[in-house]
Amino acid sequence: MQDVANGINALGASPIMSEEQNEAEAMVKMCNSVTINLGAFTEPQLEQIATVCAFANKYQKPIVIDPVAVGAVEYRTERCNELLDQIDVSVIRGNAGEVAALADVAWNSKGIDAGEGTGDLEDIAKKLAKKRDCVVVESGKTDIITDGDAVVRIFNETDLFKLHVGSGDMLSSTIGCFCGVEKDPFEAAQTATVIFDVAGELVAKSMKQPLAGSFGPQLIDELHLVDVKTVEKYAQYE
């Protein structure tokens, strides 16, 4: 949660975390976008999450969902699908295992990690985007972004992302920030993802020794420093 708040704050956005149902309407009215992270929730929190999402739909604030570990635990898949049945989301951002689970595709997921499967990653992402009528960002070595028809692939990467727990959560919240300033969630998701991936790649390239512990803080520093010129110079996508 700290990395998520610091990462998007460093980028120039303004995070606020909320867990109280009674402030849901005021929070949603105040914000530009809502990111729901399903990393660790209890049943009462699910109620609060549903309330926040209902207000977000009412006040037309975009919602980004991070369906943490839904592929690994059936309970999570069920709760996440129940939530998605009730609301309109702009973007779902998950790894291959999470996206496959929500797209009803068999996959061998492992905890918060992507796990392994044999399906075509782009087809699976498109299937979920069509099912939920939203943009899907399926992260991995190559990040796949789709609205169900068009597909954009972002190639900037570093293995250090995998060693830093919370990289995915930071990416989801970054997408949330860009959805708050760009009406088209497909555009917003692409911009956020390429900035995040370039920032991580630049950190990895600048490190004398690629170490997990120092990657996180340096990623936040790079999100602070990174600018449009740098992203344009290093971005690799099609």
Ligand SMILES: Nc1ncnc2c1ncn2[C@@H]1O[C@H](COP(=O)(O)OP(=O)(O)OP(=O)(O)O)[C@@H](O)[C@H]1O
């Ligand atoms: N195999 C990989 N090689 C390089 N970069 C990767 C790889 N897998 C993911 N990434 C990058 O890591 C970032 C987070 O994506 P990831 O798929 O790891 O999310 P996640 O599984 O939800 O992570 P978290 O552990 O934070 O929940 C993305 O920017 C993505 O490009």
Ligand SMILES: Cc1ncsc1CCO
């Ligand atoms: C480790 C972990 N557990 C719930 S959320 C989270 C961070 C990765 O999403």
Ligand SMILES: [Mg+2]
């Ligand atoms: Mg994750």
